[in-house]
Amino acid sequence: MGTLEIKLSKSFEKDKSKTTVALEDVELTVKDGDFLCIIGPSGCGKTTLLRLVAGLDEPTSGNIALDGKRIMGPDSRKGMVFQEYSLFPWRTVIRNVSFGLEMQGKEKEESNEIARRYLKLVGLEQFETSYPHELSGGMRQRVAIARALANNPEILLMDEPFGSLDAQTRNALQIELLDIWKKEHLTILFVTHSVDEAVFLADKIAVMSRRPGKIKEVVEVELERPRDRTSPEANRIRTNILKKLEKERKGD
Amino acid sequence: MIKRTINFFKNRNIEIASLIGLIVIWQLVADYVVQRTLFLPSFTEVISALVRIIETGVLFTDIQTSLLHFGIGIGSALIVGIPIGVIMGWFTLGNRIFDPIVEILRPIPPLAWIPFALIWLGLTHTAAGFVVFVGAVFPIVINTYTGFKSTSRIYVEAAKVLGCVRDRDLISKVAFPSSMPSITAGIRIGMGVGWMCLVAAELFGVSRFGLGYKIWFHYSLHQMDFVLTYMLILGIIGLLIDKGFRFVVDTYLLKWRKGVVV
Ligand SMILES: Nc1ncnc2c1ncn2[C@@H]1O[C@H](COP(=O)(O)OP(=O)(O)OP(=O)(O)O)[C@@H](O)[C@H]1O
Ligand SMILES: [Mg+2]
Numbered sequence: 001m002g003t004l005e006i007k008l009s010k011s012f013e014k015d016k017s018k019t020t021v022a023l024e025d026v027e028l029t030v031k032d033g034d035f036l037c038i039i040g041p042s043g044c045g046k047t048t049l050l051r052l053v054a055g056l057d058e059p060t061s062g063n064i065a066l067d068g069k070r071i072m073g074p075d076s077r078k079g080m081v082f083q084e085y086s087l088f089p090w091r092t093v094i095r096n097v098s099f100g101l102e103m104q105g106k107e108k109e110e111s112n113e114i115a116r117r118y119l120k121l122v123g124l125e126q127f128e129t130s131y132p133h134e135l136s137g138g139m140r141q142r143v144a145i146a147r148a149l150a151n152n153p154e155i156l157l158m159d160e161p162f163g164s165l166d167a168q169t170r171n172a173l174q175i176e177l178l179d180i181w182k183k184e185h186l187t188i189l190f191v192t193h194s195v196d197e198a199v200f201l202a203d204k205i206a207v208m209s210r211r212p213g214k215i216k217e218v219v220e221v222e223l224e225r226p227r228d229r230t231s232p233e234a235n236r237i238r239t240n241i242l243k244k245l246e247k248e249r250k251g252d
Numbered sequence: 253m254i255k256r257t258i259n260f261f262k263n264r265n266i267e268i269a270s271l272i273g274l275i276v277i278w279q280l281v282a283d284y285v286v287q288r289t290l291f292l293p294s295f296t297e298v299i300s301a302l303v304r305i306i307e308t309g310v311l312f313t314d315i316q317t318s319l320l321h322f323g324i325g326i327g328s329a330l331i332v333g334i335p336i337g338v339i340m341g342w343f344t345l346g347n348r349i350f351d352p353i354v355e356i357l358r359p360i361p362p363l364a365w366i367p368f369a370l371i372w373l374g375l376t377h378t379a380a381g382f383v384v385f386v387g388a389v390f391p392i393v394i395n396t397y398t399g400f401k402s403t404s405r406i407y408v409e410a411a412k413v414l415g416c417v418r419d420r421d422l423i424s425k426v427a428f429p430s431s432m433p434s435i436t437a438g439i440r441i442g443m444g445v446g447w448m449c450l451v452a453a454e455l456f457g458v459s460r461f462g463l464g465y466k467i468w469f470h471y472s473l474h475q476m477d478f479v480l481t482y483m484l485i486l487g488i489i490g491l492l493i494d495k496g497f498r499f500v501v502d503t504y505l506l507k508w509r510k511g512v513v514v
């Protein structure tokens with residue numbers, strides 16, 4: 001299960017005189033099993049929103065509930081793939097993936113077995129004894145995804161996970177991610193800059209406004225899966241969202 | 253193996269030639285220019301002194317004694333220094349408690365502690381170890397602290413969302429391994445300083461053996477060939493300790509950093 005209800009505001013206080021309102025009255029519901037993409041201009045608070053859902057930060061007002069229970073801090077029910085590379089460089093690939101299982105107190109044998117299963121899922125089973133510095137950027141993000149999944153989270157938070165990758169790797173990983181999402185029955189909250197990526201992946205796309213960030217509109221993407229990136233319907237939805245973003249950029 | 257040894261010498265031909273050149277010049281200067289063992293013992297005199305202390309076995313007792321002093325000092329510096337560095341680096345309150353103490357004690361030269369070492373601990377191995385400890389502990393504290401302070405936030409947060417939330421776990425699973433390069437660098441510096449403190453620590457007759465003690469013992473007899481021999485042995489063992497430590501660190505502790513440009 002992984003139904004998420006968000007209703008909050010968040011501001012950062014630098015000193016007494018200066019506060020940045022990052023998110024203002026953000027309301028969003030993500031249903032169990034949904035794939036929701038968040039898209040919006042840089043600096044509108046997308047990372048901040050994910051960090052709040054992960055429990056790494058607290059809202060200034062309002063709250064977030066996962067399956068009706070208020071989120072009080074980070075735990076293994078919420079998995080996260082970060083915008084930057086976040087693998088532990090001192091651990092081999094398999095020990096990165098089994099990190100969360102180790103923390104749950106699982107036996108080494110058992111956690112290795114589970115970790116291997118998820119490495120296989122992302123197609124990296126032959127790299128289990130490599131260190132992160134021996135992997136390419138795309139491989140690292142795949143390991144990061146495997147690491148988040150191995151903990152069996154109810155909701156997976158992904159902050160522009162493919163942002164630094166080239167277009168081909170990116171497309172391949174998108175297809176992989178959709179496979180995993182279907183197999184593992186996950187709820188995914190996915191931040192991206194790319195309209196193309198959002199239209200290819202999401203059930204719903206939440207378009208955010210400029211700072212202070214609000215959810216401006218949630219667009220349903222009613223396209224058959226597997227999707228064709230070049231179909232006229234996909235094009236139509238893309239154009240529609242690009243227009244909204246352009247309007248947001250101009251600021252009215 | 254033999255091939256590797258040959259290759260090693262082939263690749264180091266300039267370094268070896270440089271050392272041989274130094275020895276030749278040294279021998280010539282000692283024999284024909286200085287001509288007095290008191291001022292400059294020659295290479296051959298040093299070698300025969302070396303043979304003497306090896307034959308009588310006294311060298312090995314000296315090395316053992318010095319390594320004992322060194323081991324006591326470095327061991328206690330690790331046991332005390334790393335936890336203090338960890339507390340200072342991880343807990344703000346810990347930093348505020350320890351920082352003033354460390355900053356006041358740190359500038360005191362380790363050798364200035366010798367009188368108190370002797371009063372507190374008497375003429376014992378532990379007293380010599382204490383002086384080594386004072387020399388080694390501050391670089392270890394400071395580097396552990398720096399390593400912990402510069403633990404990347406992204407690793408801490410990644411660990412938190414994987415269910416690693418208690419300070420104890422974050423310290424042992426994230427901050428400690430990520431600070432390993434800095435901590436081991438601190439240990440290396442600490443060992444270097446500690447080794448230098450050793451000679452002074454042994455001056456005061458905490459034992460009738462020890463590499464440092466022997467330098468002063470032979471000096472008092474004006475046997476400068478033995479003095480120089482012990483000096484060179486101090487240098488060589490110091491070098492070996494450093495090389496050995498680096499080897500262990502690179503192959504076991506920091507294997508994950510291979511390929512990182514430092
Ligand atoms: N810890 C912080 N302290 C102060 N201000 C912050 C902090 N974190 C974020 N902000 C501010 O909140 C706003 C939103 O930042 P956030 O990182 O969420 O943007 P973003 O939408 O993820 O941007 P991008 O697309 O460039 O990654 C920014 O104006 C930023 O300056
Ligand atoms: Mg961001």
